[in-house]
Amino acid sequence: MDTAPQPLPLTAPPPRRVEPGLYLVATPIGNLRDITLRALDVLAAADLVLAEDTRVTAKLLTAYGLKARLERCDDHASVRAADLAVERLREGQVVALVSDAGTPLVSDPGFVVARAVIAEGLPVHPIPGASSLLAALCIAGLPADRVLFAGFLPPKTTGRRAALEALRGPRQTLVFFESGPRLKDSLADMAAVLGPRPAAVARELTKLYEECVRGPLDVLATDPRLDAPKGEIVVVIGPGDVEQATEAQADAALAEALTRLPTGEAAAEVARTLGLNRKTLYRRALALQGR
Template sequence: MSHEQPGCLWVVATPIGHRDDFSVRAVETLRSVDVIACEDTRHSRPLLMHYNIATPQIALHEHNERDAVDAIIQRMLRGESVALISDAGTPLISDPGYRLVRAARAAGIKCVPVPGACAAIAALSVSGLPSDRFVFEGFLPPKSSARKARLQELAGDTRTLIFYESSHRVAESLADMAEVFGAEREAVLARELTKLFETVLGEPLGELARHVVRDTDQQKGEFVLMVRGRGEDADGRVAEGLRVFGILKEELPPAKAAKLAAAITGAPRKALYGSGD
């Protein structure tokens, strides 16, 4: 069956590591379109060459997407078919492409998904954490103060939380999660999925944070961090206690704020007072 549909935008998932995860349909689609919009043409070229895909490529990344979209839309309105790929995984999932897809739909252009690998879903599938309800948060803010503020907003969420993180911030992010969510909250770190040094570690946040600090190999590569949602248990009480403590300490001395927050929420006072250092 031909994949050529004039004026169509194909959103194509690529492997996140192992090249054999590239679907037959994805390869055929990329061979048949008029042009491939790549997040980084240099990064995508080895994969395309491996599958003998000689289709012309153009760049569409976070720095040029706003300016490049109009030209790509015009090409599709003239009848050309375009495939959108990111460096790895499913486009738009913490990758460029949102503006292009939105503009294409607004212009009446058909958008067709060619599904495949997605690091967040791959990690969740082997995490052992509840998968019936989850939320994808992408990358947290790079600075600790902003990161903690965002984590505080998520502390009471009952869904499994999924984050992406970079190698130079993974240890700091885990430490902040342990502080905000509580050291006993269940978590899983998935590293280098489908690649040679793939690891999936499941431990309470406090232990996981210490593990990553001790084993510097666990600070290398690409990461998906997953945290169990708040339950009616100790870690839930600590998370709520930290939230209340954060409010009270703006007006009260830390010791008194911790004492009141512990009385209100039932969280251990030491877990709250230690977080205010």
């Protein structure tokens, strides 16, 4: 018996004309059916597609019967790609920017291009879609109301632990990208610096062998399933235990915030950061200012 899903009739609004501009187009992170209708509209209309790897993007375009002029836009070609994008946009063309998978500029090339186009006052549009960061965050089972995305950690233990020390604030969920060969060592350093926080390791998201392993960091660091897994990996680490800030810590935070913010905004920022009462901090800020 055939259990394959049947195509749904398209009842979405008809596509609108793609106006000239730079379009940051999210592409699938594994499952090609995760491309959006707007992404296909833009890629079909694009006069130029800037791609992290033209070979990878060519396969995506071929899968949907699309043809476009492709130019490389990796870390080594970003400046040239930026100049080319500005030139084409001034001519009134449509330029699309894609990475190999996921949302451009999220630990992928493209920032130089987007910044150059913005500096010239030319239009830039996001075409949202697949993102391994958000996909992993959704299935990790960890708080997602306050999240810090830290990308890739340094490759060596010394640099990695130093970077983790700077991220020890307990009131946020941390998200990292990591490679399979480095995962075991990274998890060990995370456990050593951050302690047994709840965490999840997601790999091969949207693909055939999609997997999410959850548990305390110290347990994950010794889990044989994570010794050297293949595929793209996202590590999500939950917040640590909240410790009540001391009066001295609150005063120090207020003093720093008051150097750049009005009294009320400084009190509100420190309240969010340290989990303290805003009104109490406001009165303390006034006292620090001698008011």
